[in-house]
Amino acid sequence: MEPWQRDTISIEPAIATVHARAWLADLSRWTPGSKGAAVAVWLIEAPWAHPFWHSYRLTLVHLRSEPGFPEPLIHVRGDGAGGT
Numbered sequence: 001m002e003p004w005q006r007d008t009i010s011i012e013p014a015i016a017t018v019h020a021r022a023w024l025a026d027l028s029r030w031t032p033g034s035k036g037a038a039v040a041v042w043l044i045e046a047p048w049a050h051p052f053w054h055s056y057r058l059t060l061v062h063l064r065s066e067p068g069f070p071e072p073l074i075h076v077r078g079d080g081a082g083g084t
Helices: none
Strands: 021-024 038-045 055-061
Touching: none
Parallel strands: none
Antiparallel strands: 021 038, 038 055
16 A cells, blocks of 8 residues: 555544544444553544554553553652652
């Protein structure tokens, strides 16, 4: 596939511009237990962004404790002052 070509995707994107398209994954349809700490997953098609690949995955995760995963390491104080 050439960088300026786009994949054929039958689902309408949540966001579509001249330069990119993005789909929000429906996490309720994922296999139970497979989403882990994912809160949202976006699939982004931006063919102009790189000469070798045109699509990206952006995953938002929570920082709560999750069975089977190590405890999250958070480097910000909880007093609202920020910093490390």
